Amino acid sequence: MADRIFNFNPGPAALPLQVLKEVQQEFINFKGSGMSISEISHRSALFEDVLNDAIVRFKRLLKLSDNFKILFLQGGASSQFFMVPMNLLPEGSSADYINTGSWAKKAIKEAEILKKTCNVIASSEDKNYSYIPKKFSVNPSAAYLHFTSNNTIEGTQWAQFPDGGGVPLVSDMSSDMLCRSFDASPFGLIYAGAQKNLGPAGVTVVIIREDMLERASKDVPTMLRYSTHADKNSLYNTPPCLAIYIVQLVLKWIEESIGGLDAMERRNREKADLLYGYLDSTDFYRPTAEKDSRSLMNVTFRLPDEDLEKKFVAEAGKVGLGGLKGHRSVGGCRASIYNALGLDGVQSLVDFMKTFAQKNG
Amino acid sequence: MADRIFNFNPGPAALPLQVLKEVQQEFINFKGSGMSISEISHRSALFEDVLNDAIVRFKRLLKLSDNFKILFLQGGASSQFFMVPMNLLPEGSSADYINTGSWAKKAIKEAEILKKTCNVIASSEDKNYSYIPKKFSVNPSAAYLHFTSNNTIEGTQWAQFPDGGGVPLVSDMSSDMLCRSFDASPFGLIYAGAQKNLGPAGVTVVIIREDMLERASKDVPTMLRYSTHADKNSLYNTPPCLAIYIVQLVLKWIEESIGGLDAMERRNREKADLLYGYLDSTDFYRPTAEKDSRSLMNVTFRLPDEDLEKKFVAEAGKVGLGGLKGHRSVGGCRASIYNALGLDGVQSLVDFMKTFAQKNG
Numbered sequence: 001m002a003d004r005i006f007n008f009n010p011g012p013a014a015l016p017l018q019v020l021k022e023v024q025q026e027f028i029n030f031k032g033s034g035m036s037i038s039e040i041s042h043r044s045a046l047f048e049d050v051l052n053d054a055i056v057r058f059k060r061l062l063k064l065s066d067n068f069k070i071l072f073l074q075g076g077a078s079s080q081f082f083m084v085p086m087n088l089l090p091e092g093s094s095a096d097y098i099n100t101g102s103w104a105k106k107a108i109k110e111a112e113i114l115k116k117t118c119n120v121i122a123s124s125e126d127k128n129y130s131y132i133p134k135k136f137s138v139n140p141s142a143a144y145l146h147f148t149s150n151n152t153i154e155g156t157q158w159a160q161f162p163d164g165g166g167v168p169l170v171s172d173m174s175s176d177m178l179c180r181s182f183d184a185s186p187f188g189l190i191y192a193g194a195q196k197n198l199g200p201a202g203v204t205v206v207i208i209r210e211d212m213l214e215r216a217s218k219d220v221p222t223m224l225r226y227s228t229h230a231d232k233n234s235l236y237n238t239p240p241c242l243a244i245y246i247v248q249l250v251l252k253w254i255e256e257s258i259g260g261l262d263a264m265e266r267r268n269r270e271k272a273d274l275l276y277g278y279l280d281s282t283d284f285y286r287p288t289a290e291k292d293s294r295s296l297m298n299v300t301f302r303l304p305d306e307d308l309e310k311k312f313v314a315e316a317g318k319v320g321l322g323g324l325k326g327h328r329s330v331g332g333c334r335a336s337i338y339n340a341l342g343l344d345g346v347q348s349l350v351d352f353m354k355t356f357a358q359k360n361g
Numbered sequence: 362m363a364d365r366i367f368n369f370n371p372g373p374a375a376l377p378l379q380v381l382k383e384v385q386q387e388f389i390n391f392k393g394s395g396m397s398i399s400e401i402s403h404r405s406a407l408f409e410d411v412l413n414d415a416i417v418r419f420k421r422l423l424k425l426s427d428n429f430k431i432l433f434l435q436g437g438a439s440s441q442f443f444m445v446p447m448n449l450l451p452e453g454s455s456a457d458y459i460n461t462g463s464w465a466k467k468a469i470k471e472a473e474i475l476k477k478t479c480n481v482i483a484s485s486e487d488k489n490y491s492y493i494p495k496k497f498s499v500n501p502s503a504a505y506l507h508f509t510s511n512n513t514i515e516g517t518q519w520a521q522f523p524d525g526g527g528v529p530l531v532s533d534m535s536s537d538m539l540c541r542s543f544d545a546s547p548f549g550l551i552y553a554g555a556q557k558n559l560g561p562a563g564v565t566v567v568i569i570r571e572d573m574l575e576r577a578s579k580d581v582p583t584m585l586r587y588s589t590h591a592d593k594n595s596l597y598n599t600p601p602c603l604a605i606y607i608v609q610l611v612l613k614w615i616e617e618s619i620g621g622l623d624a625m626e627r628r629n630r631e632k633a634d635l636l637y638g639y640l641d642s643t644d645f646y647r648p649t650a651e652k653d654s655r656s657l658m659n660v661t662f663r664l665p666d667e668d669l670e671k672k673f674v675a676e677a678g679k680v681g682l683g684g685l686k687g688h689r690s691v692g693g694c695r696a697s698i699y700n701a702l703g704l705d706g707v708q709s710l711v712d713f714m715k716t717f718a719q720k721n722g
Contacts, residue, residue: 003389003390003393004389004390004395004396005394005395005396007396007400009396009402010402012399012401012402012403012599012602013400014396014400015397015399015400020388020397020399021389023388024388024389027384028364028365028378028381028382028385033366034365034368034681034683035366035370035683036381038376038381038560038561038607039370039374039375039376040370040373041371042373042562074435074436074437074440074601075435075440075584076435076584076599077598078583078584079435079436079584082582082583082584086582109583110582110583113581113582113583114580115580195599200601200603201403201600201601201603202435202563202564202600202601202603202604218474219476220474221443221471221474221475222442222443223436223437223439223442223443223471236439237437237438237439238373238437238556239562239563240435240563240601241373241562242561242562242563243563243601243603243604246399322396
């Protein structure tokens with residue numbers, strides 16, 4: 001570890017060292033092909049093995065039934081903000097949205113740009129998005145209910161997913177995908193940019209239930225239709241092969257080194273308990289999310305004043321604790337403790353926080 | 362070289378070994394940051410240096426004037442097929458297209474799906490796209506003239522770009538970007554998927570003239586507007602950082618190891634002359650493109666029959682000459698001799714072809 005830091009970046013974020021080493025080791029000559037993974041054809045058996053292994057592992061980890069397809073797309077979650085209404089919201093129908101933060105708001109905005117009818121049935125904007133709304137009623141005729149499972153900037157997360165009462169759930173899980181087990185059966189579509197829990201920036205995972213595929217009207221461009229990519233197993237055009245390969249290695253790491261999603265969740269809860277436990281034990285640091293809405297992935301907190309926050313981030317950086325600055329839109333501090341970061345990283349952070357509080361309290 | 366092959370893949374394609382080695386060497390700890398390039402923030406100074414260096418090198422290589430912007434987008438050239446008309450073709454105007462092959466045809470199809478008016482002013486479909494049309498007249502009121510500078514599948518290339526007579530040129534240069542010098546001033550927009558001459562799959566370079574940026578109507582989704590990415594220097598959302606970094610190293614290789622675009626072009630002409638020279642000297646192999654339309658990048662040819670073609674591809678593979686199969690839509694053989702492939706690779710191929718012809722002729 002001597003030359004590596006503990007990386008609390010919100011995304012792009014830490015990747016398992018074991019995965020990075022495997023990429024490095026076979027980067028010039030992938031599986032004896034005499035080529036880099038970046039140089040092989042996306043239509044070769046070598047690459048299809050990578051792609052299909054990633055799909056099988058994803059389905060196994062999430063216990064998905066056969067009527068779900070896994071797609072590897074490009075353009076980030078930001079592109080899903082418009083692709084979801086473009087594909088799933090036909091003329092004359094409406095969708096429900098829950099506004100829990102900056103990214104949820106952007107998803108709503110893109111539906112509106114497309115002149116789609118979306119009803120914001122709940123919002124926590126009244127209290128700076130510090131909580132997950134509990135009371136709302138879903139329109140039974142809604143085409144889907146969209147929510148953001150984890151709010152990276154505000155540090156909140158749905159402890160239990162909303163009940164759509166039969167309306168298909170659609171969720172942006174960019175910042176907590178594969179952090180825990182959940183029942184995928186009420187979902188019509190789930191999307192996640194890879195650069196937090198899954199791999200490098202440059203690939204977006206979309207999990208789509210088959211009955212959602214054919215809702216798009218005929219004037220949607222070919223590349224923007226989910227059915228295009230589902231029909232061709234994400235090989236309609238050249239996919240981001242290198243990024244998909246790294247995702248495959250991360251999935252293998254979760255299954256074979258961590259021991260699956262339940263073990264992953266235990267590890268994540270242990271990390272979060274350690275950090276929130278310390279935060280609750282001191283007045284120097286003030287966590288910003290309400291207790292029952294706290295995120296397992298992004299722990300947001302304030303210090304007594306902004307000068308101390310700057311000092312905190314700077315001094316942490318000097319001792320190998322990186323990426324602790326809060327998002328520029330909200331300020332403060334944030335420790336992103338995604339899947340790849342171990343308990344040792346959180347323990348080091350807590351130790352540093354204690355010393356810093358003693359010196360500056 | 363013992364463990365590397367000569368890679369004639371059409372894309373994803375060969376990358377310079379020197380670039381692959383540099384990626385490998387600093388993959389676990391980028392520039393002493395204690396993080397991988399895949400783990401650092403896209404908003405960090407470290408990554409912005411990579412991004413801006415790539416932009417500066419691109420502009421310098423192509424001698425672009427200051428009114429051009431370089432964007433790094435996702436979704437491949439296939440996404441540009443619809444983004445170009447979506448952004449550059451306002452209601453009530455029309456664009457001219459030249460149909461020189463499979464990809465040009467797809468570009469036309471996407472404009473039509475958007476119900477845009479596009480006039481196909483020339484086509485070489487009458488002769489299986491074996492030539493570049495010479496006679497056509499551009500509508501002076503066209504919003505742009507779209508053409509495919511190099512036709513990867515058919516092995517043809519524009520020796521001289523069409524004269525738009527003042528109408529802005531728009532070109533898909535996915536398979537010949539940076540293979541030679543050219544005057545960019547008549548262009549409104551140029552796009553290229555990276556996975557042939559520029560880097561790994563997963564990033565698309567768009568070169569856009571500033572006056573093209575504001576043509577899009579307000580109902581275009583944020584992520585699909587060129588202006589969104591131009592305004593934020595490709596950092597509106599998380600870009601494909603790893604792919605951009607590899608592109609930057611490829612650009613550095615062209616400038617510092619090859620010696621710039623004129624040297625690159627000389628090298629490419631030498632390679633193409635060697636291969637076409639041999640093809641013209643034998644009756645066993647039959648090049649498919651007309652002489653004045655031949656591509657410097659994709660050399661397409663047939664053997665006396667399909668069984669021999671299969672045998673040719675298989676035996677070449679066994680001696681470390683990979684990727685020689687023609688595109689499934691046209692059959693035959695194809696040697697893609699992109700920037701990263703050296704003269705030694707072409708010489709090895711010609712030597713193998715001579716022996717194969719002697720044995721099977």
